[in-house]
Amino acid sequence: MTGMRGLSVFISDIRNCQNKELERLRIDKELGNIRTCFKNEKVLTPYKKKKYVWKMLYIHLLGYDVDFGHMEAVSLISAPKYPEKQVGYIVTSCLLNENNDFLRLAINTVRNDIIGRNETFQCLALTLVGNIGGREFAESLAPDVQKLLISSSCRPLVRKKAALCLLRLFRKNPDVVNVDGWADRMAQLLDERDLGVLTSSTSLLVALVSNNHEAYWSCLPKCVKILERLARNQDVPQEYTYYGIPSPWLQVKTMRALQYFPTIEDPSTRRSLFEVLQRILMGTDVVKNVNKNNASHAVLFEALSLVMHLDAEKEMMSQCVALLGKFISVREPNIRYLGLENMTRMLMVTDVQDIIKKHQAQIITSLKDPDISIRRRALDLLFGMCDVTNAKDIVEELLQYLSSAEFAMREELSLKAAILAEKFAPDLSWYVDVILQLIDKAGDFVSDDIWFRVVQFVTNNQDLQPYAAAKTREYLEKPAIHETMVKVSAYILGEYGHLLAGRPGCSPREMFSIIHEKLPTVSASTIPILLSTYAKILLHTQPPDLELQNQIWAIFKKYESCIDVEIQQRAVEYFELSKKGAALADVLAEMPKFPERQSSLIKKAEDAEDTADQSAIKLRAQQQPSNALVLAAPQPVNGTPPPVKVPSMSGSVDHDSAAQSHSQPNGTLSKVEPQPPSPDLLSDLLGPLAIEAPPGSLPTDERGGSTGAGGVPDVVDGAAIVPVGEQMHTVEPIGNIAERFHALCLKDSGVMYEDPYIQIGVKAEWQGHHGRLVLFLGNKNTSPLTSVQARILPPVHLKMELSPVPETIPPRAQVQCPLEVINIRPSRDVAVLDFSYKFATHMVNVKLRLPAVLNKFLQPIQLTTEEFFPQWRSLSGPPLKLQEVLRGVRPLPLPEMVNLFNSFRVSICPGLDPNPNNLVASTTFYSESTRAMLCLVRIETDPSDRTQLRMTVASGDPTLTFELKEYIKEQLITIPTGPRATPPSPLAPAAGAVAQPSSPAVAADDPGALLAGLL
Incomplete structure (x- = not known):
């Protein structure tokens, strides 16, 4: 581009544009000029053509469509001089893809350059073929590229590009490489002394053996020799030594290629390889230089993968674990993460678990690391290394960590602690203790599968039943317990409470009293379990206690008219059965043993398995804001909230609503598939200028403006x-x-x-x-x-x-x-x-x-405890009650969050939640369809991390619940807070009124004074 004054001026003009509209006008003007010049071939000199094609490329790189001039760019490829040919190759590879018809016109020219004698032209042609790929290029040019690669007369620069070009063609079309004729040539390439050609050839080898390793056994000993050469630093030029490490890229590629071969049969080759690996393990340590660390650790961790793949001797495995033990104790978080991840992978190797246990204390320390990624890897490692010998220690650590863990990990922690307690329990009473502690400390994050499982164990083990009944009786003594604890305690005491007869506080009347105290605090889904427990208490009360019987009958009578069919049916049937004496004993006989089957918790843990990369992708997706506008308005179907919203208050696409779980008639949750984006998503809604939609993208209104x-x-x-x-x-x-x-x-x-x-x-x-x-x-x-x-x-x-x-x-x-x-x-x-x-x-x-907007139709209301909790319990589960953990929340102190809720007409009800870090709020929503509808909100914050919280919203209308939840979510995440303005004064001037010019200071937010000081 040297000497092209017109191109330099054009680039300067673009950079000096004040806004996007001016840039667009300048580019449109230039494109029009280029189009005119291309039509007049008489004045189109090679210099001008080159200059205009460079401008087209620059416009393309700015993100604008360039839909003409492709022929002129392709025609430059056949120019005899390097400056024009270079422009043709570069612009063609950037502007055109493999399906463009213009490329067919250039195939012969590209082939002539590849088989020609000019090395510069060969490199340009190979770069083009490698960038574009495509079947036609592969079929026409692959044999010529192969000849260049194995040619002894070509310079290393050309052969490197030929190897990478062939790699690209092979990835797009694997059949371009004939395995039968190429395997021996590939082995010969590995004898190359030039490290540049060797590195490129090894990249090609990795692709070939990943597709079919059987044909390339002859390459295996050659790979080991390459590693030996690098490990001994023999004949390695200075330019391929990176911070004292001989070509770390080639070492990594070679070891990766070896991992595609199942075994190494030859004893001498195996011995040589293990000597190299031993040298790598012994020579790697953590230093202060970050670049050296990165290179040496890349080689080290690939070597560890190869050691595990080859199932090395126990001594080398011990050395690997000891090295990883050093890594998980250093201060650098990236190294700790890699150490934990690779130690987790080593658990798959036999006879290594006992060696890893020596580092258990350091792994438990990593569970409290500030970085959540490290905590997740530490949790995975603890879960994998647990067995009968250390299960107690690990589970106790998980239970202690549970109370301080963040919301994002508590469910996974609970699930894995429950699985470990079940698999490695030294005795069943310890298992019951663990599950009850789990429910007590993290009830909100304990799924029903966990307490179902403990009930199965108690039912199937007769010796365990009195102990389980006594423990659940102790937990009921607490003034406040989670609803899941009420469920499991009521069920076990109903079935086996009679086994505690004679113990203090365990009479039927006392057990009924302590269970019945919890009834006002539970939701509708728990009441049927309590009714069954009451009926079983009546069954086991011998001799009959008339006072207790009348109390329980009164409860049955109360729920005979309940709107919930399950509760109503149980109340009616239990009441009638309890009058018949023996019939009650037949119907409410002790539950039979459950059939033995694999725990559903293990399958659930496998389904919930999440890699570090997936976690990072999810976190970025949740935190990434968008200014796009989706112009669609799907209506609620069968009362289910719509999955994708039209412009919301934040002016952004509602990312989470597309994946929101919706309740089905059977009570299960299903995922709603995200809708495809609208074709005319806008890149900037908040800019001062309109952005023109593509022609024909949407119908137009009477003014010619595009509408959605x-x-x-x-x-x-x-x-x-x-x-x-x-x-x-x-x-x-x-x-x-x-x-x-x-x-x-x-x-x-x-x-x-x-x-x-x-x-x-x-x-x-x-x-x-x-x-x-x-x-x-x-x-x-x-x-x-x-x-x-x-x-x-x-x-x-x-x-x-x-x-x-x-x-x-x-x-x-x-x-x-x-x-x-x-x-x-x-x-x-x-x-x-x-x-x-x-x-x-x-x-x-x-x-x-x-x-x-939505909050304009809200009216704040203050509720007392007696008014709030019956409404809260009656709204049980989706779609009337929705819950979501929000991340990326603007960190607000609780007083500011209270002010924020009050500003959009949701009233905070103080004193309803005993946890000072939680907020309970209520409001009333008005519409023609719902009339006055009460809405309840609960916000649970994490004092250690103000950027996340858990929100629960409930109302009597599923669409209202969904919309209010998403609205509050927008306020907490998307929309920035600003100073709260005081209410303006009443309207002043009438229509057409003119204010006096001597009013320089105005209340800018008062529409009645909009023109004051201006007229």
């Missing part, structure tokens, strides 16, 4: 300026439109939009599911605004009616336009105001989100 589903425009919070005649003008909004919108979502009055010509304010009143907004349109100039048009594009859940808008706004005047709103059903979709006006010769169009 339901008539919602595909550009919001931005102004589109339409040229009149030959003029093009840009209008920059004053202030951030999105920030103004978010502020109006939390208050009822303020400025919604402003530019040099007009100011649009809003003042709103809300009552129940009705709302009334007044739009204030203020002309800021001494000339009238003409052709004024405004229309509302409402979502389907709102009825909106806007009064007529005058076509002309007089100079320095303000007009008012009332807007009536009725909320039909819960939704986070946002209405859009499509507003346009003409000033002089400029037509301005702006599309703005209106603050008629």
Whole structure:
């Protein structure tokens, strides 16, 4: 590009553009100029063609479509001089893919360059073929590339590129390499002395043996010799030595190739390889230089993988474990992570577990590491190394860690502790103790499968039944226990409580009393278990206790009219059976033993297995914000919340709603598949200028503007300026439109939009599911605004009616336009105001989100304990009660979080949750479909990590529950907080009123004073 002044000027012009629109105009102008020049071939000199093709490449790299000029780029490949040929090869490989028809025109030219004598042209051609690949290139050029690779007359530079080019062709089309004729040649390539050619050839070998190792046995001893040469640093040039390590890249590739061969039969080859591996293990240590560490550890960990693959002697395995033990004790977190991960892999090797146990204390220390990735790997390692000898210590450590572990790990911790307790319990009473401690410390994270399993063990082991009954009786003494503990205790005491007869506090009346105390605190799913327990207590009360019988009968009578069919049926049947005496004994006989089968917990743990890479990908996906706008409005089906939302309050795609679990009629949860994105996703919703959608991407409205589903425009919070005649003008909004919108979502009055010509304010009143907004349109100039048009594009859940808008706004005047709103059903979709006006010769169009959002139809309400908990218990499970762990939350102190909830009309109810780190809140939602619907919220925060919390939302309508949960989630994660404005003063000027010019200071958020100080 040296000497191309026009190209340099063009690049400077692009870099000096103030905004994206100016850049687009400059690029369009340049593309038009290039297109014109390409049509006039008489004046198109090789120099100009080269310059224009470079410009096309630069425009392409900026992300703009270049849909012409491909033929000119391809034609440069056949140019006789290097500068033109270089441009042709580079631009063709960047602009065209393997399916482009123009490439067929270049195949002969590329082949001529490959088989020619000019090494520079050969390298250019090989680079093009390697970058593009494709079947046609592979079929036509692979034999010539192979000849270059094995040619002794070619320089190493060409042969390196030939090896990498052949590797690319093989990956795309494995049949281009004939195994029968190529295996011996591959072995000859491994004798190469040039390390560059050898490294490239080894990359090719790794691909070949991964596809078919049987054909390449002759390469195995050659690979061992390469390792010996590198380990002894024999004939290794200085340029291939990295921080004193001879070609670490070649060492890693060679050892990886060896891992595709199942065994090494030859004793001398095996002995030589183990000597090399021993040298690597002995010579690797942690140093201060990060680059040297990275290189040496890459070689070391590949060597460890090879040692495990070859099933080396126990002495070498012990040496490997000792080395990893050093790694997990260093301060560098990356090295600790690799040490734990590789030690976990070594558990698959026989006779190594006892050696790893020596490092158990250090592994347990890693369980408390600040880095969650290291904690996860430590947990995996502890789980894998556990056996009968150390199960007690490991499970006790997991139980202690459970109380301080973060939400993201508690469920996995609970599951693995339960599995270890079951598999390696020294006695069954210890197993019962562990599971009960688990439920007591982490009840919310203990799945039903865990307490089902302990019930199976107790039922199938008669000697265990009195002990289990006594332990559960002890836990019931606690003033506050988790509902899962109530379930397991009630079940076991119902079945085996009579075995405690004669012990203090274990009479039927005392056991009934202590169980019945928990009834008001449990949900509807637990009540059937308690009713069964009451019936069994009656059964085992001998002689009959009439007072106790009357108490239990009163409970049965109470629930005979319960709306829950399961509770109602049990209450009716138990009441009738208890009157028949012997019939009750037959029906409520002791449960038979469960058939022996594999624990469902183990399968669940396998399903929940998660690698470090998958965890990182999930975490990035949850924390990555998006400015895209999905223009679709799927309706709820059978009361199930829609999986994908249209523009929400944050103006972003709702990532999690696409994967939200929804309740099915049978009570199971299923995943809703994410919907494909809309073809016209916008790259920047908050910018001041409109972004043009691709032609034909969406239908157009009567103004020619692109619209989405339901008539919602595909550009919001931005102004589109339409040229009149030959003029093009840009209008920059004053202030951030999105920030103004978010502020109006939390208050009822303020400025919604402003530019040099007009100011649009809003003042709103809300009552129940009705709302009334007044739009204030203020002309800021001494000339009238003409052709004024405004229309509302409402979502389907709102009825909106806007009064007529005058076509002309007089100079320095303000007009008012009332807007009536009725909320039909819960939704986070946002209405859009499509507003346009003409000033002089400029037509301005702006599309703005209106603050008629979900929280406007909320009314805060304070509930007492007696009012809150019965409602909370009656809403049991999805879809009426939804729970989600949120990560990436803005770290807010609890007082600020309380203020945030109050700002969007959700009232905090103090004192309902005994945990000071939790918040309980309530509000009432109004709509035509739900009328007044009570909504309950619980927020559980983690004091050690304010960036995550667990949220539970409940209401009597599944769609409302889903929408409110997602709305609160947006507030906590997506939308930034700002200063809370005080309520503005009432409206002052009437329509068309003119204020005095001597008012420099105004309340900017008061629509009644919008023009004060300006007119």
